[in-house]
Amino acid sequence: MPSAITLHDLSFEWPDGTVVLSGLNATFGTGRTGLVGDNGTGKSTLLRLVAGRLSPTAGAVVTTGSVGHLPQTVTLTREATLADLLGITPKVAALHAIEAGDVDEQHFETLGDDWDIESRAAAALAEVGLADAALDRRVEQLSGGEAVLVATLGLRLLRHPVTLLDEPTNNLDRDARARLRAIVRAWPGTLVVVSHDTALLDVLDTTAELHTGSLTTFGGPYDAWRRHLDQQQAAAAQAVRAAEQTLEVERRRRQEAEVKLARRARTAQTNRANKKAAKIVMNGRASDAQNAAGKLRTGLDDRLQDAQATHAAAAAHVRTDQHVSLVLPDPDVPRGRRIAALQGGDRTFVVQGPERVVLVGPNGVGKSTLLRQLVERRNPEPGRASGRLETDRVGYLPQRLDDLDDDLTAVENIRLAAPALDAGTVRNQLGRLLLRGDSVHRPVSTLSGGERFRVSLARLLLRQPPAQLLVLDEPTNNLDVGTVTHLVEALAAFRGALLVVSHDDAFVRRLDPTTVLALDADGGLTPVDPAADAEPGTG
Structure with missing residues (x-):
C-alpha cells in the first residue's frame, strides 16, 4: 500500500521541554486507518503535526496533498457559524462576491471548482437533520453531537486527499454514530481516525498504535488487532514465566555450588591442619581446587547472567500500562435526602x-x-x-x-x-x-x-x-x-x-x-x- 503520510525522524516537545514524540519514523498508507493508544501518548499532537497546526521540534512530515483536520476541540468554537464549522466560509464569501459582480482573481482562486458549494452544504446539513438551518447559524445553538457531525461532513465537502478525525463520535447518539460509520466506510481519499469507539474502529482497514513513543501498524481493524495484541501479550507473559523458572534454577545451582565449594575448602583446610599429606602435595591439590572452583563459578555466573538477560528481554515485551487512581470524596448523602x-x-x-x-x-x-x-x-x-x-x-x-x-x-x-x-x-x-x-x-x-x-x-x-x-x-x-x-x-x-x-x-x-x-x-x-x-x- 503506498504511503499517504510519512514521518521522518519526527520529534516534538512543548516550550517547557516536555517531550511528546522523539525520533518517530513511520508511515500511514492510503485508505482508512484507526490510530489508537492510551490518553496522553501523543495521538492528538501527532494529528496536529500532520495537519500543520503544530511545527515539529525536529524532523518532518510529508503528505500526498492537502490535509483536513477535525480537532477534539471543535465543540469549543461556540461563536463560530455553520459555514465556519463546515470550513466553507471563504468559498461562500468568494461565491457571493463573484455573484455580486466582483471579478477579483483571488475570488476565483478561492472558490476553485466549488461553484455548487452552497447546495452541497445544504445537502450535508440535511443529512444531520438541519435541512432548514442557515449557514450563519451559531455553533452554540447546536448540540455537541450535531456540531461534531457537521464539522465531519464539512471535511468531506472539501475533498482533501488526506483527512484526520480526532474523536469524531464524541457526543453522538446511536443513530448519529451509525451514520458516521456509513460516512467513514465510503470516505474518499486517505483517512486517519483517532477514536476509543471500537465500533467505529472496526470499520477501518488498518490499525496503528502509538505506544511508548513508537508507532506500529497492523493490517486489520481494531477487533483483529486487539486479539493479536492479547495473544502477543499472553505469549510474552508465558515467556516471562519460563524465564523466571530458568532464572530460579540457575540461582539455585549457583547457591548449591557455593555450598559444595565451601565444604571442599573446609575439608582441605582440615586435612592441611592434620598434615595427612606432604606439604607440596597439599599445595598442589589446593591450587587445582582453586582453579576448578574458579572455572565452575565462571560457568555458573555466565549461565546466571544469560538467564537474567533472557528474563529482562521477555519482561520488556509485557506491558505495564499505568491507569488513573480515582477515588471520589464521600459526601455521605442520606437515602432520604x-x-x-x-x-x-x-x-x-x-x-x-x-x-x-x-x-x-x-x-x-x-x-x-x-x-x-x-x-x-x-x-x-x-x-x-x-x-x-x-x-x-x-x-x-x-x-x-x-x-x-x-x-x-x-x-x-x-x-x-x-x-x-x-x-x-x-x-x-x-x-x-x-x-x-x-x-x-x-x-x-x-x-x-x-x-x-x-x-x-x-x-x-x-x-x-x-x-x-x-x-x-x-x-x-x-x-x-x-x-x-x-x-x-x-x-x-x-x-x-x-x-x-x-x-x-x-x-x-x-x-x-x-x-x-x-x-x-x-x-x-x-x-x-x-x-x-x-x-x-x-x-
Whole structure:
C-alpha cells in the first residue's frame, strides 16, 4: 500500500521541554486507518503535526496533498457559524462576491471548482437533520453531537486527499454514530481516525498504535488487532514465566555450588591442619581446587547472567500500562435526602439520596440544555424539560469542557476553584490522574481531550465540601478504555447522587443506573428500563 503520510525522524516537545514524540519514523498508507493508544501518548499532537497546526521540534512530515483536520476541540468554537464549522466560509464569501459582480482573481482562486458549494452544504446539513438551518447559524445553538457531525461532513465537502478525525463520535447518539460509520466506510481519499469507539474502529482497514513513543501498524481493524495484541501479550507473559523458572534454577545451582565449594575448602583446610599429606602435595591439590572452583563459578555466573538477560528481554515485551487512581470524596448523602427534581411534560422525577440517574435521548432534544439550566439555576424555557436543585453542593462536568481557562495551567485552573489548596496537594491529585511532571504547568490548551477531562475531574475531586450531586455531561468523551473502567468503578462507589448524560451504551450498562429517563423533542421525560439494550428515541 503506498504511503499517504510519512514521518521522518519526527520529534516534538512543548516550550517547557516536555517531550511528546522523539525520533518517530513511520508511515500511514492510503485508505482508512484507526490510530489508537492510551490518553496522553501523543495521538492528538501527532494529528496536529500532520495537519500543520503544530511545527515539529525536529524532523518532518510529508503528505500526498492537502490535509483536513477535525480537532477534539471543535465543540469549543461556540461563536463560530455553520459555514465556519463546515470550513466553507471563504468559498461562500468568494461565491457571493463573484455573484455580486466582483471579478477579483483571488475570488476565483478561492472558490476553485466549488461553484455548487452552497447546495452541497445544504445537502450535508440535511443529512444531520438541519435541512432548514442557515449557514450563519451559531455553533452554540447546536448540540455537541450535531456540531461534531457537521464539522465531519464539512471535511468531506472539501475533498482533501488526506483527512484526520480526532474523536469524531464524541457526543453522538446511536443513530448519529451509525451514520458516521456509513460516512467513514465510503470516505474518499486517505483517512486517519483517532477514536476509543471500537465500533467505529472496526470499520477501518488498518490499525496503528502509538505506544511508548513508537508507532506500529497492523493490517486489520481494531477487533483483529486487539486479539493479536492479547495473544502477543499472553505469549510474552508465558515467556516471562519460563524465564523466571530458568532464572530460579540457575540461582539455585549457583547457591548449591557455593555450598559444595565451601565444604571442599573446609575439608582441605582440615586435612592441611592434620598434615595427612606432604606439604607440596597439599599445595598442589589446593591450587587445582582453586582453579576448578574458579572455572565452575565462571560457568555458573555466565549461565546466571544469560538467564537474567533472557528474563529482562521477555519482561520488556509485557506491558505495564499505568491507569488513573480515582477515588471520589464521600459526601455521605442520606437515602432520604432530596437532591434535585426533574420535570418533563406533566411528570416530575425526584433525585433522592445516592441515586444514579442517566438522561438519554437523540442529539438536539436538549439534554445538555437541561443540565445547564439545572446547574445554573436559570428559569426554564417554555416547552422544555426543567430541573430544580435542592442542594448547593453540586459538581458539574460540562460536555464541552469549557469550564477551564485555556491560557492557565492545570494547577492554576484548579486553584481558581479551590484557592485554599496548596500547589503540592493539587499536583498530588493530578498525579493520581496520570498528569505529572511538567504537564501540570503547561497551558490547558495544549492538553489532549482526555487530559483536559482529568483536569476538570480533579476540580470536582478537590472541592470542599464534597459535592452531594455530580452532574456529568458525556463523561466518557476522549477517554481510553482503561480510564473509562476506573471511572465506572469510582462512580459506582460514590455515595452521593449522580445525574449523567451519555450516549455510550456500554458505559451506561456498566454504571448500573437507578433510573434512566428518556428526553424527547417535546420536552417530555419518560422512565425506561435501565437494563434495556437500546437508547430510547434513536431507533
